[in-house]
Amino acid sequence: MTVLAIGVFVVSYIFIATERIPKTHAALGGAAIVLALGVVHSEDAFYSRETGVDWDVVFLLFGMMIIVGVLRQTGVFEYTAVWAAKRAKGSALRIMILLVLITAVASAFLDNVTTVLLIAPVTLLVCERLEINPVPFLIAEVLASNIGGAATLIGDPPNIIIGSRAGLSFNDFLVHMTPIVIIEIAVFTLILPRLFRGSFEVDPARVADVMALDEREAIRDSGLLIKCGLVLAAVFTGFVGHSIFHVEPSVVALLGAGVLILVSRLPQRDYMAAVEWETLLFFAGLFIMIGALVKTGVIERLASAATDATGGNALVATMLILGVSAVLSGVIDNIPYVATMSPLVADLVAGMDHSTPGHPLWWSLALGSDFGGNLTAVGASANVVMLGIARRADYPISFWEFTRKGVVVTAITVAVAAPYLWLRYFVLA
Structure with missing residues (x-):
């Protein structure tokens, strides 16, 4: 069963990476095989917290997609797009930096998937206004979201798992993680011109047109915008205080979506059109395949081998866990890892x-698991969501197009994190 689980995962991963067939088909096909052959059973796939579909992630995405669908009807995304372009005076590089910083900060206080769902429509609109390719901007934002999300307990799902297991508080993450994340975002911002070289040329005529726009005219329904603002404030409060209220973020998102559907009275087609069904199905299939690796002990043996190699040395253990986590999180998905x-x-x-x-x-x-999420297109939930949004907007991002950038950013962020860990905990401690 172990060999079968590995084989199915590897073959499916090859199909996902080469895009010979749609990645949703590859993930669901792999899931069907491990279920049909009994590697995992229905209880493992649909009910187990360790080996099954992470329904919290699926329903968090579903709820936020509906919220974004309702919010889109207000015109606020068009408003924000024009506002950002005007503040950057039409400079594509300055727009990218502004959106990257907004994404990184928002990801620390929401979660990176929610932030991506909110920032992607703005990005698509501002790039449409300037007639430039949005793909570099979307990739830069999702990379920034995975870096920024590392700053707090609630910013990235792996942090929630670690905080629960280690007994670490929100303030612990602020003290230990936020300083290095600030440094990482500064470094990431500095490398943007080289990382996306050739992506910042804008027609001066388009810049003049954008600068002449009045962003306030973009708001189509101010009453609905106020309702959305109140519901979003409640949803964000629920996200930040979920450990106090004992309500999971997925439930908060579903409640927020339900309230907005009731108060907006929009036809179903308006908000359901924003739901990325293929993305949700891809996650379900991926979780089941990874669950097969967990059930057969593959991931545990890999992790155990890494920890055994430390020999009890804290510094060696720290650096090894950082490196191994960055690689495995990028390949497997950082949540189950x-x-x-x-x-x-x-x-x-x-x-x-x-x-x-x-x-x-x-x-x-x-740090390793959060930053490692940038390594490949399937390394973090936010990556998969962003690729789904780009595909539906007719700007498909291939696995390797994302991964070429992700490998560079992961290598740099891990290289910066290593001396931080060494200096803070072994030299200056």
């Missing part, structure tokens, strides 16, 4: 001498 790795890190921390710092292992796991 962290769920599997957390117990092993907890054992490693508990077994170390009290005189050696144990927390660096948790922070290296968080």
Whole structure:
């Protein structure tokens, strides 16, 4: 069964990477095979928290897609697009930097998937106004969302898992993770001109047209915008305080979507058109295939081998976990990887001498898995969502087009994180 689970995953991953068939077909096909052959059963795929579909992720996405669909009817995305273009004076590079910074900050206080769902429509509209290719902007934003989301407990799903397992608070993440994330975003902003060279040429005539626009005219329904603002404020409060209210973000998103459907009285086609069904099905298939790897012990053996190689040395363990997490999170998906790795890190921390710092292992796991999500197009939920949005907007982003940029950014962010961990916890501690 172990060989079968690995084989199905590898073949499906090859199809996803080469795009010989649609990635949703590849993921669902792989899931069907492991189910049909009994590698996982219905209980494993649909009811198990360890090996099944992460319904919290699926329904969080579904709820936020509906909210974005309702919000789109107000014209606020057009307003924001024109506002951003005018503040940047039509410079494509300045627009990218502005959107990247907004995305990074928003991802720290929401979650990166929600941020991507909100920022992508703005990006598509501003690029349409300037008649420039939105693909570099969309890729830059999702890379920034994965970096910015690392800053807080709620910014990236792996952080929530780590915080729960290690007993780390929201403030712990602010103190330990936010400083390095600020540095990483600054570095990322500096490399944008070289990373997306040739993507910033704009027709001066289009710039003049945009500068002459009045963004206030873009608002089509101010009453609905006020209602959306109130509901979004409540949803965001629920996201930030979900550990206090004991209500999962997925439930908060579904409740917000339900309220907006009731108060907006929009026809079903208006808000359901925003739901990325293919993206949701892709996630379901991917979760089932990864669940087969978890059930057969593949991921646990890989993680265990990595931790055994440390020899009890805290510095070696920190650096090894950082590197291994970055690679495996990018290939497998950082949510199930962290769920599997957390117990092993907890054992490693508990077994170390009290005189050696144990927390660096948790922070290296968080940094490696969060930044590793940028490695490939399927490394993080936000990546898959962004690619789905781009495809529906007729700007498809291939697996390798994303991954070529993601590999560079992951290498740089991990390279910056390594000396931070060493200096903060082993030199200056």
